[in-house]
Amino acid sequence: MNAQGTKLKAHYKVVVIGGGQAGLSMSYQLTQRKIDHVVLEKARIGFSWREQRWDTFCLVTPNWQCNLPGFPYAGIEPHGFMKKDEIVAYIESYARSFRAPVFEGVSVTRLRKSDDGLFVLESTAGTISANQVVVAIGGYHKPRIPSLAKKLPAHIRQIHSSEYRSPEQLPDGKVLVIGSGQSGCQIAEDLHLAGRKVHLCVGSAPRVARRYRGRDVVDWLADMGYYDMPVDEHPLKEGVRAKANHYVTGRDGGRDIDLRLRALEGMSLHGRLKDCNEGVMLFADDLAANLDNADRSSENIKNTIDQYIADRRLDAPLENRYLPLWKPNPGCSTLDLVAEQVCSIVWSVGFESSFDWIELPVFDGRGYPIHSRGVSCESGLYFLGLPWMYTWGSGRFSGVARDSAFLLEKIELECFTKAEEIDSSL
Known part of the structure; x- marks a missing residue:
């Protein structure tokens, strides 16, 4: 997509960086108000869904939560879960629906401010300027792989979860998945269901039941306002x-x-990874605690749902609580990668943010943007699509419409203020 065959101009009122659901949502809002803007996407729209997900990937939240501004899910399975290709198609259809002015294959390499107060964006397509900029690239940029990876035997293939596509991608033999967040657990299951022997390193990530008392847990949480809770009230x-x-x-x-x-x-479960010495992995003695804590998180959510049902005297079927099916033996454990014929490792330990191309004083000591609901301390610079930017839904399909609408008000106010300043100087 190349903005319907047009060329980049030298200047825009607003430049949106990132062509995922956040950037496109912002573009929709700007388009509705006829505000001159462009969306710059370093690869293709929906890049992370398209290129950083495995073949069997699907949403973990129901389709009805796909509620981009002006483009709610309209399919026949509102309580189903879109698969990878369907998610990409949804995003592409959204961009086409309002002719989003997207330039694909344009990477912004530097963002600064000129002496006259304009934002200057250096990119692979040249330098352009803007009155205001929305950075809509999320918060997951660089795959995180611990330095410990360098200590592993050279013959073992190591990939990050963002590179995993299917069991066939990995060499024959056993697989060690390190990390039990959403991606780690799902990848471990994908390998396990394909008949591969899997070792999973279990961390402190919580779990949640899919359904409880007749409904998807996400439905209950939405009704209770959990996706609308501002971060400062959490x-x-x-x-x-x-x-x-x-x-x-x-x-x-x-x-x-x-x-x-x-x-x-x-499937073999282990505690947190502590070290590796001559091909032997050492795990902490916390597997039982991590499993128990994950279960406790799920049960606590059920307690909250029970209370909600009771308070409102809702008619919902009763359901037996979860009973643990298996318990690990106590003690630290080890895994000799060579002796156990482990030939692959999938690192599922998250990502790091990378905003070092933004040369403006808008970050804390860890390099995270300082903002209030996406409004930075630099006039005219905004962030959108960050996890928990404002609510739990901010980094998801469900909350970006509200966040982009809020930023639109700030952008319009800034445009009005600048116009008044120019008029008063004449």
Whole structure:
């Protein structure tokens, strides 16, 4: 896509960086108000869904939560879970629906401000300027692989979860998946269901039941306002941004991920990875605690749902609570990669943010943008699509419409203020 065959101009009122659901949502809002803008996407729209997900990937939230501004999900399975190709098609259809002015294959390499107050964007397509800029590239940029990876035997193939596509991609032999967040658990299951012997390194990520008392848990949480809770009202405040998401899956029509059941079926579970010495992996003695804490998180959510039902005297079927199917033996464990014929490792330990191309004083000591609902401390610079930017839904399809509408008001106000300043100087 190349903005319907047009060429980049030297200047725009607004430049949106990033052509995913966040950038396109912002573009929709600007288009509705006829504000001159362009969207710059370094690859193709929907790049992360297209290029950084495995073949069997599907949403973990129901399709009805796909509610981009002006383009709610209109398919026949609102309570289903779109697969990878369907997600890409949804995003592409959205861009076409309002002729989003997207330039694909344009990477912004530097963002600064000129002496006259304009933003200057240096890109692979040349230098352009803008009155205002929206950075809509999310918060997951660089795959994180610990330095410990360098200590592993050279013959073992190592990939990051963003590179994983299918079991056939990996050499024959056993696979060690490190990390039990959403991606790690789903990839471990993908390999396990394909008949591969899997070792899974289990961390502190919580889990959630897929359904409870007759409905998807996401439906209950939405009714209770959890996706609308502002970050400053959350018990953890901004600390919630560092918390792992609950693991669950939309696969097979949607179901729980029960690691204890997988252990009974032959998947080997281990605690957190501590070290590697001459090809022997050393795990912490915290597997039982991590599994228990994950279960406790799921049960606490059910407690909240029970209370919600009772308070409102809702008619909902009763349901038996989860009973652990398997318990690990206590003690630290080790895994000799060579002796156990482990030939592949999938690192599923997250991503790091990378905003070092933005040469403006808008970051904290960790390089994270300082903002309030996406409005930075630099007049005219905004962020959109960050996890928990404002609510739990901010980094998802469900909350970006509200966030982009809020930023539109700020952008329009800035445009009006600048226009008044120019008039007063004449």
